[in-house]
Amino acid sequence: MKNLRNEFPIIGQYTYLNTAATGLLSETVFDYRQDQNLDMLTQASMFRDQKSNLYAEVREALAHFYKAEANKVALVPSFSFGFNSLLEGLPKDAKILLLKGDYPSINLPIEARNFDISYAEIDENLEMNISAAVKEHQPDVFMFSVVQYVSGIKIDLDFIKELKKNNPKLLIVGDGTQFFGSEVFNFENSGFDILGASAYKWLNAGFGNAFFLFKEEVVERVYPKAIGFGSNIGKYKQEENTLIGKFEPGHLDTSNLGSIKAALKLQSDIGVEAIEQQVNKLKILAKAEFEKLKLLEEKVVKRKAHSSIFNIKGNAELFNFLNNNAVICSQRGNGIRVSFHYYNTEEDLEKLLSLLQKFRG
Incomplete structure (x- = not known):
């Protein structure tokens, strides 16, 4: 290194x-943000016109980096923003399996709604506990952190793949905020249906940016209600009511979200x-x-x-x-x-x- x-x-x-709290901002990302802000300062609406393809470029960078489909990559200001939009798109009576003591940004918004909730314990037998809970409670959705924020316990990704294989109707949703940026990962070949993350930790992209990756079948199971002028504008959102458009109802911050692309390039270079x-x-x-x-x-x-x-x-x-x-x-x-x-x-x-x-x- x-x-x-x-x-x-x-x-x-x-x-x-302390990367688990806040990842370091690199000079590469800092310079990118400075350049973006300077261009905005001196060009105003011309800057916006020139950056019309930026969001597509960020989607494509994420899709290439994590082997996903660019038209199934949603860009959001934070994981919590996107996650709450996702929850609003689930059936009100959905049966959801959580991990007891998981990150509050996962458990709290679910517990604040009227879902049918069950839990699995986080201990040395994590995967066995999940299998038992799935068998007992027959949840529609399993939502959890890939890496636990307090203990650092990481779920076995091969187990998730096997869990999906054995339970094809189970919607598996992960928070990769404490995971993305630390290792090679192939989303398409994983057991996840949805995997989101804020990028300010292990991806070192600074604050104000996050993303969600979706598999094709999610379109038929999740119906977020948010919509706005930005929902149907831009490459990959030409059709009305696209899934990613429902996560992007308004204008997005070019400096913050473009930082993801700059951060991914730095990781690629290293x-x-x-x-x-x-x-x-x-x-x-x-x-x-x-x-x-x-x-x-x-x-x-x-x-x-x-x-x-x-x-x-x-x-x-x-x-x-x-x-x-x-x-x-x-x-x-x-x-x-x-x-x-x-x-x-x-x-x-x-x-x-x-x-x-x-x-x-």
């Missing part, structure tokens, strides 16, 4: 282990495989070291595969100690969450481990 300090200046000042290798190396090393220090929950220790997000045992005193020593992390649940991305190094992990030992005395 090449030296990334020029691309991410903050890593020269801090040991940044190499998605190289990014995945670096993340995998760091998460394997970190998990082994944290296990030695008995810092992880038993449900995490017992799982074979894990993400690069870890919740280590620690209180506010340890959190403040790490922050005071330029280690940026988050307090989540009953511990301290640290997360490793491709711009992190083994030296970052070594510094964290050294500080943990020093704190313990």
